[in-house]
Amino acid sequence: MKVSEMVKELELSKIHPNRLNPRLDINMERLNELADSIKQVGLLEPLIVRPVDDGYEVVVGERRYRASQQANLRKVPVIIREYSDDEVIELNLIENVQREDLSGVEKGRSCKKLMEKYPDKYPSQVTLAEKIGVDASMISRWLQLTExxxxxxxxxxxxxxxxxxxxxxxxxxxxxxxxxxxxxxxxxxxxxxxxxxxxxxxxxxxxxxxxxxxxxxxxxxxxxxxxxxEKPYELPFRLSHMERILNDTKVQTSRTGIADPKIKVGAIVHAAVWEPHFADLRVKDIERKRLKYFDEEDAKREGGYTLEEFKRVWKEIHGKWNEDQFVYVIHFERMK
Incomplete structure (x- = not known):
């Protein structure tokens, strides 16, 4: 079979799914959305395939391959390359660990397969982690899930x-x-x-x-x-914030992620450092804003800081100050 680095079109019927792919299932809702998109504009990114005895096998692009089938495409763009089985598994794993739609147990099964099938190349979790580019503790957790x-x-x-x-x-x-x-x-x-x-x-x-x-x-x-x-929500704070809350200097806290449903206007939450709670707080308001819109008044409510001081504290906690990052801001008062 001819191997080419150039993009060419192949009949979809000659391409087979990747038998080494680590996925247990694919989110059908997202697959349907992708298929609808392909119906409208075609498959824009070529599949990477390898020659096999009865045609070609998908190496990279399993979801796009399945969506193309669902969209009833007759031909699809591909790049043909030669890969051994271990190269395919490794390539799939490296591709998939960077994807958010692959679960930890699916990644764990791939890691386990690599270590069992190729013990000389991947003799330990550390070796595998270095090859993939993740922490060894992550490999350990993924493998643990397979048990x-x-x-x-x-x-x-x-x-x-x-x-x-x-x-x-x-x-x-x-x-x-x-x-x-x-x-x-x-x-x-x-x-x-x-x-x-x-x-x-x-x-x-x-x-x-x-x-x-x-x-x-x-x-x-x-x-x-x-x-x-049924217990009140415990809102964790740093030890350095305890005194600021108790003397009512800190009446606002900004958090990343998604607001907990228990944190709502009028709710009583526990201010906690580690486990014990040291104050009851009543939520007055909740807003969502980008960090770049924080001003001196925000910084003052966060604990009597200037804006520059608050930015330094934020960097200590979160690693960096990303002005485009959305946070949810909780305004509260201490119950006396």
Whole structure:
């Protein structure tokens, strides 16, 4: 078969799916959206394929291949290259670890396959991590998930790229890892996972639930979940902020990510440093704004800072000051 680095068109019927692809499933909603786009404008990015005995096999572009089938394309643009099996697995893994729509257990299965099939090339998790470009502890967590009960494996999902939420009925990779690490009985692991998959639960609350379930192995999981859900939200602060809150200098806090549903106007939340809470706060207002719109008044409400001082504190906590970053700003008053 002719191998070419140039883009050429191949009949879709001559191309086969990647038999080494690590995916357990593909988000059908996104696949349908991609297929609709391909119907309108065609496949803009070529597939990378390799020659096989009965035609060609997809190496890179599995989703685009499936969407092209769904869009009933007859021909698609491709680049043909020679790859060995281990090169295909490695290439797929490197491509997929950078994608948000691949779950930790799917990545773990690929890592496991690489280490089992090619022990000389990947003798340790550290070696594999260096090759892929991730921390070895991440490889360890992914591999750990492959040992979880099958029911839990199928519940693990990546966050949605736009909303940053976990799909309904699923749990995050980090949640699954914590369950496996803290709770030893498989039946109880499954029970906790099912409870946490019922509705979106804040990460801090998830950690508390898992901790309590592990601490009280004979207590019903539902009872623990309900008790924790009914507690006031604990809003964590740095130790240096405690005095500023207690003397009412700090009446505003800005956070990244998505606001917890328990944090709403009129709600009473606990101000906490580590576990114990040191003050009750009433939420007065919540707004969402970019960091570049913060002014001296914002900085003052954050704890009596000047704007430059607040920027330095923010960098200490978050690593950098990204002016285009959206944050949610909680205005509060201390209950006396």
């Amino acid at each position: 979880a009960p099958e029911i839990i494996q199928r519940m693990i999902a990546p966050v949605e790229p736009v909303s940053r939420k976990i799909p309904e009925g699923k749990i995050a990779t980090r949640t699954a890892t914590t369950i496996i690490q803290r709770i030893k009985e498989p039946e109880r692991q499954i029970e906790v996972a099912r409870e946490l998959a019922k509705k979106p639960t804040p990460e801090r609350e998830v950690r508390t639930i898992i901790k309590e379930v592990a601490r009280e192995p004979s207590r019903p999981v539902q009872e623990i979940v309900q008790e924790i859900a």
